[in-house]
Amino acid sequence: MFMRIDRLQVEMPVPKDPDPTAAAAVQELMGGRFGEMSTLMNYMFQSMNFRNKEKLKPYYALISNICTEELGHVELIAATVNGCLSGVGSTGDITQGDAGFAHMKEAGLLGQFINFGAQAMPTDSRGEGWHGSYVFNSGNLILDLLHNFFLENGARTAKLRVYQMTDNPAARQMLGYLFTRGGVHAHAYALALEKLTGVEMRKMLPIPAVEDIQLPESRKFMEEGWHRRLYRFSPGDYKDIAEIWTGNHMDGQPLEVVDGPPQGGDMNDYEGISEAFTPEYHPEEIFEMAQKLYKQAGGV
Numbered sequence: 505m506f507m508r509i510d511r512l513q514v515e516m517p518v519p520k521d522p523d524p525t526a527a528a529a530v531q532e533l534m535g536g537r538f539g540e541m542s543t544l545m546n547y548m549f550q551s552m553n554f555r556n557k558e559k560l561k562p563y564y565a566l567i568s569n570i571c572t573e574e575l576g577h578v579e580l581i582a583a584t585v586n587g588c589l590s591g592v593g594s595t596g597d598i599t600q601g602d603a604g605f606a607h608m609k610e611a612g613l614l615g616q617f618i619n620f621g622a623q624a625m626p627t628d629s630r631g632e633g634w635h636g637s638y639v640f641n642s643g644n645l646i647l648d649l650l651h652n653f654f655l656e657n658g659a660r661t662a663k664l665r666v667y668q669m670t671d672n673p674a675a676r677q678m679l680g681y682l683f684t685r686g687g688v689h690a691h692a693y694a695l696a697l698e699k700l701t702g703v704e705m706r707k708m709l710p711i712p713a714v715e716d717i718q719l720p721e722s723r724k725f726m727e728e729g730w731h732r733r734l735y736r737f738s739p740g741d742y743k744d745i746a747e748i749w750t751g752n753h754m755d756g757q758p759l760e761v762v763d764g765p766p767q768g769g770d771m772n773d774y775e776g777i778s779e780a781f782t783p784e785y786h787p788e789e790i791f792e793m794a795q796k797l798y799k800q801a802g803g804v
């Protein structure tokens with residue numbers, strides 16, 4: 505089962521200006537083939553379908569634990585998309601014939617923004633829904649871990665490409681964080697495969713051959729040691745991840761299992777977008793209506 509903490513895994517700055525184009529690009533990291541929905545649901549199904557949990561405990565613990573971190577990554581991507589869409593549509597007056605949402609056209613996610621308002625959805629950068637067929641779970645542990653190694657490096661590549669497409673500082677900060685954490689997961693699956701097969705998977709890393717330190721936004725996280733830490737997202741379970749996440753990082757410093765989630769950052773709160781009717785009424789109006797209904801129903 506899952507427990508929820510009303511915080512983001514990391515401090516997410518609120519973008520200064522609306523940036524629908526950045527939001528559309530970041531959506532690829534939500535519901536694209538190599539997005540956070542894919543990492544989450546792959547590890548979710550692999551952990552739920554896992555057989556011989558007792559015998560293969562460290563591998564079960566690793567996949568289950570990383571799955572939980574991915575839930576928080578989905579949340580971070582949603583916060584970034586909502587942040588980049590905060591303040592959109594606040595130009596003009598429709599009663600005067602103005603098209604307050606016109607600049608959303610440039611973003612290229614028309615269907616999504618028209619049907620669902622300006623917010624995050626489990627879709628890719630074209631508004632295409634995330635597919636269950638992105639989940640791979642053969643039941644063969646080596647093959648599944650190999651897939652996860654591929655998936656994390658694919659996700660790392662996609663993050664880098666989104667980074668190249670947007671210079672939005674808030675989006676880039678989130679990308680710097682996720683780039684570092686994706687590197688940890690690729691490293692963890694490499695170690696798991698090494699322990700099972702003896703093949704030195706780490707020699708292939710990093711894929712692509714861009715070190716975290718080369719991204720200014722990742723540098724800060726590396727200096728704080730995030731690239732060497734695997735967080736244990738459970739009060740008492742999954743301790744066996746320490747059997748895999750052990751030894752030194754490629755930078756020569758020791759790998760570390762941290763008991764419990766990171767401190768994280770405040771959950772952001774954004775203003776409603778009237779042009780998107782989200783919400784249709786102002787919060788005070790909803791409160792007023794609720795009070796009237798309550799009184800009508802005989803409340804005091």
Ligand SMILES: [Fe+2]
Pocket residue numbers: 540543573574577682685686
């Ligand atoms: Fe992730």
